Amino acid sequence: MTATSAPARSGPVTRSPGLAAARLLGLELRHNAMLWMMPVAIALFWFTAGRKIMATPPLWSLRAAGTQLSGVLAFASPVAGAAAWMGSRENRRRTTDLVSITARPRPGRLLAIWAATTCWALVAYLACVIVVYGVTAHQATWGGPLWWPAVVAAATLPALAALGLAAGSLLPGRFTAPVVAIGAFFVLALSTQLIQGSQSYWQISPIVTGAWDSPPDPEAGTFYAYVPDLPIAQVMFLTGLTAAVLGALALPTGSGLRSVRRSAVAITAAGLLAAGAAVTVTGTGRLDAHGMIAIPALHDAASDRPLRYTPVCGHTAIPVCLNPAYASYLPATEAALAPVLGQIAGLPGAPARISQAAATYQQGRGNGVGIRLAGSRISGAPPVFHMLLPIQLLGPVLTTPELVRQERSITGPSIVASVTGDGPGASQAQHAVTTALLMAAGAVPPHLPSPAAPTTSRSGPPPGAGSGDERYVVPPPGSPAYAAARRFAALPAAVRHGWLTQHLAALRAGRISLVQLP
Amino acid sequence: MTTGGTHAVPAVAAGSGAQQPARAPRPAVRLARLYATSRRVPAAVTAIVACALGLRIALAGHWDGYGALHLPLVFETAAATAIAATAASPLGEPERLTGRWLPWLRLAATLALTAVAIGALAAAGTGTHLAGGTLDAARNLAGIAGIGLLCAATISGGLAWIGPAAYLIPGAYALYTQWHHPALTTPWLWPGRPPHDLGAAVCAGLVFAAGAAVITVRGARDLAGEQA
Numbered sequence: 001m002t003a004t005s006a007p008a009r010s011g012p013v014t015r016s017p018g019l020a021a022a023r024l025l026g027l028e029l030r031h032n033a034m035l036w037m038m039p040v041a042i043a044l045f046w047f048t049a050g051r052k053i054m055a056t057p058p059l060w061s062l063r064a065a066g067t068q069l070s071g072v073l074a075f076a077s078p079v080a081g082a083a084a085w086m087g088s089r090e091n092r093r094r095t096t097d098l099v100s101i102t103a104r105p106r107p108g109r110l111l112a113i114w115a116a117t118t119c120w121a122l123v124a125y126l127a128c129v130i131v132v133y134g135v136t137a138h139q140a141t142w143g144g145p146l147w148w149p150a151v152v153a154a155a156t157l158p159a160l161a162a163l164g165l166a167a168g169s170l171l172p173g174r175f176t177a178p179v180v181a182i183g184a185f186f187v188l189a190l191s192t193q194l195i196q197g198s199q200s201y202w203q204i205s206p207i208v209t210g211a212w213d214s215p216p217d218p219e220a221g222t223f224y225a226y227v228p229d230l231p232i233a234q235v236m237f238l239t240g241l242t243a244a245v246l247g248a249l250a251l252p253t254g255s256g257l258r259s260v261r262r263s264a265v266a267i268t269a270a271g272l273l274a275a276g277a278a279v280t281v282t283g284t285g286r287l288d289a290h291g292m293i294a295i296p297a298l299h300d301a302a303s304d305r306p307l308r309y310t311p312v313c314g315h316t317a318i319p320v321c322l323n324p325a326y327a328s329y330l331p332a333t334e335a336a337l338a339p340v341l342g343q344i345a346g347l348p349g350a351p352a353r354i355s356q357a358a359a360t361y362q363q364g365r366g367n368g369v370g371i372r373l374a375g376s377r378i379s380g381a382p383p384v385f386h387m388l389l390p391i392q393l394l395g396p397v398l399t400t401p402e403l404v405r406q407e408r409s410i411t412g413p414s415i416v417a418s419v420t421g422d423g424p425g426a427s428q429a430q431h432a433v434t435t436a437l438l439m440a441a442g443a444v445p446p447h448l449p450s451p452a453a454p455t456t457s458r459s460g461p462p463p464g465a466g467s468g469d470e471r472y473v474v475p476p477p478g479s480p481a482y483a484a485a486r487r488f489a490a491l492p493a494a495v496r497h498g499w500l501t502q503h504l505a506a507l508r509a510g511r512i513s514l515v516q517l518p
Numbered sequence: 519m520t521t522g523g524t525h526a527v528p529a530v531a532a533g534s535g536a537q538q539p540a541r542a543p544r545p546a547v548r549l550a551r552l553y554a555t556s557r558r559v560p561a562a563v564t565a566i567v568a569c570a571l572g573l574r575i576a577l578a579g580h581w582d583g584y585g586a587l588h589l590p591l592v593f594e595t596a597a598a599t600a601i602a603a604t605a606a607s608p609l610g611e612p613e614r615l616t617g618r619w620l621p622w623l624r625l626a627a628t629l630a631l632t633a634v635a636i637g638a639l640a641a642a643g644t645g646t647h648l649a650g651g652t653l654d655a656a657r658n659l660a661g662i663a664g665i666g667l668l669c670a671a672t673i674s675g676g677l678a679w680i681g682p683a684a685y686l687i688p689g690a691y692a693l694y695t696q697w698h699h700p701a702l703t704t705p706w707l708w709p710g711r712p713p714h715d716l717g718a719a720v721c722a723g724l725v726f727a728a729g730a731a732v733i734t735v736r737g738a739r740d741l742a743g744e745q746a
Contacts (some may be wrong), residue, residue: 037723040684048691077683092676174558175565178679184626185686186592193585213582234565314598 005203021112024104028116034082034161036149038124045074045128056392058139060146060228065209065216067132070147071125071155071394072207076188079106079121080164081181084237086113087168088176107250114158114165114246121157129154142309143221148231149209154204155238156206162245168251171276195249198287198363198499204279210292217291218391222325225303227495229295230285235385243267284504286314287369291361311355317345317489322356322389329389332400337415337433338405343493344419349508350436352382356416359392378418385418387411412443421508429512431499432481435474440496444474484514491518526553553623557604562631565600569593570638577646588640588694591709594658595686597635599679604631605738606675614737625734628667632726637660654713658689661708668727675738702703716725 005257029035038485056062087110088095099109129150138146167180194202195212203212208230210217220226247268250260274427276504280296288294288304311321314334318341322330344350360374371393378385390406413434417423438444475481488496499518554560567674573593581589593599604627608612613620636659648655664713670678692702692710705717711720 037680040680044684044687047688074687077687081679105689172601175600175674176559176675177601178683179565179596181683182592182596182599182686185683185690189588189690190581190585190592193581249537 001484002075008384010113021108024109024112025115028112029119031108032082032113032116032120033085034079034117034120037078037082038120041075041124042128044078045071045125046511048074050132054135055327058136058141058328059218059222059391060136060140061218061220061222061385063132064146064149065128065138069207071128071150071153073185073189075121075153075157076160077181079117080160080184081177082121083105083114083117083161083164084163084168084177084180085092086117087111087165087170088172089310090169091172092193100260105257105260107264110165110169110249111246114161117161117165119160121161122154122238125154128436139328140325141312141327146221146226147236147237148228149349152206152231152238155242159238159245162242166245166249195365198285199283199291201279201283203285203293204282206234206238207232211287211361211363211367211369214369215338215366217361218359222291222307222323224292224306227288227290227292227294227299227303229298230282230293232298233282233285233295237275237278237282240271240278241277242271244275247271254350287361287363289360289362289374291359291369306358313353318342318351320354326356326389326391329391329403332403333407335388336404337412340408340412340415340438343437343441343497344416346497348421348504350419351385351415352376353356353384353387355384356389357386359388377414387414395485408443412441413438416441419504421510426512427507427510427512428475428481429484429517430437430507432484432512432514432517433477433488433507434495435482435485439489440472441487480514484517488517522563529558530625538645549619550623550626553620554627555594555726556608557606557627559604559627559631560720562604563634563741566597566631566635566638567637569597569679570642571602572596573639573648574646577643577648581583581694584646584694585694588690590655591645591658591686591689591693593642593671594639594655594688596661597639597660598666599682600658601628601631601635602662602670603675604680605667605670605733607738607740610740621734625730626736628663628730628733632660633679635663650713657719658709662689663684664722664724664726664729667733668725670730671729671736672739674741677740678738700742 014357049066051064053063053070056066074390100106102109133145133150160494163178164180164184168176188205188207191202192208192212193204194200195205195208198211200212202208205337208228210220244267247264247266250264281295284297285293285295290304309324312323312324312327312330313319316334316338320330320334320337322333341354358374359371362370364370370505373388374387375386375389390403390410416434416437420426420429420430420434420437434446475485491499495518501509503512537624571703573590576589576593593705617623625638636652636656639655639659642648643652645654646703647708650658665681666678669681673680688707689709692707696710705715707712708715708718708722709737
């Protein structure tokens with residue numbers, strides 16, 4: 001019998017197997033490649049994600065979603081590559097025969113390598129999460145951290161380490177680690193190409209945080225509770241995948257005792273079942289009205305109830321009130337709307353408050369998502385005007401001047417139109433008065449020709465202004481309505497206000513013509 | 519060498535009228551073949567061809583804007599990594615001490631593999647909608663291969679993949695920011711620049727030149743006890 005063909009000793013080499021395992025893990029921790037890859041992974045995270053995440057508004061939903069997506073992509077290649085490199089170590093150092101006669105069976109040695117790689121990867125990732133969440137906690141005005149997105153990314157790292165380790169140990173070679181590192185990025189970054197709608201099995205990919213191809217939903221954790229259905233399925237899938245891969249590593253003959261192999265078979269089967277079940281339930285998901293993916297088998301109906309909050313209100317002539325999570329937008333919103341609100345404050349039928357409302361989401365064709373104001377624009381007595389902030393429309397992140405411009409050109413006309421009764425089918429006088437009030441508020445330049453109207457726009461404010469991206473288009477310069485608007489806007493504010501107070505009811509009823517305007 | 523092996527060496531007869539033995543391969547060709555074998559150059563060529571085939575197959579599918587932009591970069595990175603992986607030497611110190619032609623062999627292998635990779639990726643993109651075109655692929659591949667060669671010389675031949683694999687992520691991010699401002703416009707992130715951008719081409723060229731020069735002169739760094 002040669003040394004290499006002798007059966008591996010299965011008994012413990014120390015009195016305490018746990019202590020021996022801890023010593024082995026300590027050795028692996030000291031010699032693991034992931035230790036040296038940690039700075040690379042952290043640098044990649046901060047270079048690609050740090051400034052992007054920190055540039056988003058301080059809303060927990062946006063920051064958490066960004067951390068999940070960027071964390072997975074930044075850590076995928078380093079973790080998978082390092083694990084593959086470590087997995088091929090015995091072959092690379094020509095120690096395969098040497099270690100095969102040691103007391104530790106091969107699955108135990110590989111498990112220690114996986115554990116060490118995962119530990120360092122998690123340490124690096126947690127450092128990034130702590131910084132992002134710490135800064136967000138400092139900046140956020142309301143709400144608390146959303147942990148599920150961070151957990152999904154954290155669960156991805158052991159799975160990547162297991163896959164890399166399996167590739168490195170089963171196919172050792174100089175091309176294995178690079179193929180695994182690049183392949184991990186490729187699979188994660190481009191697998192989402194296969195997502196079509198919210199009922200796609202491919203949403204199991206850990207970089208998916210909600211409706212794919214749409215920016216993260218800011219409603220989660222602000223107006224409605226965060227729905228963790230998709231993250232639960234993703235964690236279930238990743239855990240099952242990790243267990244299946246690690247179990248499969250102990251399956252080959254010569255991997256140890258028969259009992260170890262039986263356990264490995266059970267772990268592999270359980271992992272595959274968990275992963276398969278997670279994929280199956282993910283395919284039953286749907287985009288709910290609040291912009292999150294709801295999976296019936298995992299859904300808790302309690303999370304559909306709106307969150308209770310006390311709005312933060314400003315001090316304009318008509319108060320503007322926002323959800324406290326959006327409190328940082330209040331100064332800009334007030335600056336945008338104050339001139340318009342000053343024109344209509346005190347008029348009969350003017351809203352008593354401008355209040356931010358929740359959006360409602362609807363799955364469109366493919367990955368399209370329709371977003372509009374939930375409920376009517378004006379409700380209650382005294383009337384409250386409901387609006388959406390631009391950030392709720394899933395558009396690009398706006399600077400403060402851009403935000404002010406957008407609010408002034410979309411929400412402002414909509415508020416004025418709600419007072420004058422302007423809209424589709426309104427009279428020329430209503431168009432003229434709306435335009436005049438916007439001119440007086442500085443929302444429409446009084447002496448410049450209007451820009452060329454886009455094909456989808458028309459004169460007068462859009463019916464859903466404030467909930468879409470349609471802009472108000474002034475009557476064409478030279479038209480009677482435009483001339484009347486300029487004339488009315490040129491009146492002293494007190495005269496204009498007095499006339500409106502007296503004639504607004506008739507104007508809204510369409511009984512005022514252009515020539516009757518002062 | 520055993521004594522039994524010596525009898526197989528044909529004796530060379532002296533004199534002009536003596537019969538010449540069967541012609542052996544030219545030493546230079548043999549040296550190049552041995553070098554290529556020791557560096558797994560055939561495997562690297564296979565990997566590069568596989569990358570080109572993978573790109574060709576992938577381009578036949580339907581990709582959205584992000585996918586169409588990122589897809590070529592991933593395959594370019596993979597091909598560049600294959601080039602860098604050939605820098606590792608399994609022979610180490612003895613080869614460095616005795617290999618007079620070693621620097622030239624390193625340079626020739628690097629240039630030849632880079633040319634093969636560019637040609638293969640260009641062929642893969644012919645007749646398809648390859649984002650950026652051949653010029654973009656050549657620039658990206660050369661620059662990323664340069665990163666890999668620099669890593670091989672400074673870290674280790676076996677770990678040369680770290681640089682290209684790490685660069686892939688900011689490279690892909692630079693492409694992403696072309697749609698999601700603020701865009702990253704530094705020429706050092708050349709994958710995010712247009713194909714005809716001179717600054718990006720210069721940066722990629724400089725990195726490739728530096729990598730090729732360092733690997734030519736010094737070769738890949740060996741880790742003690744590691745088999746390449």
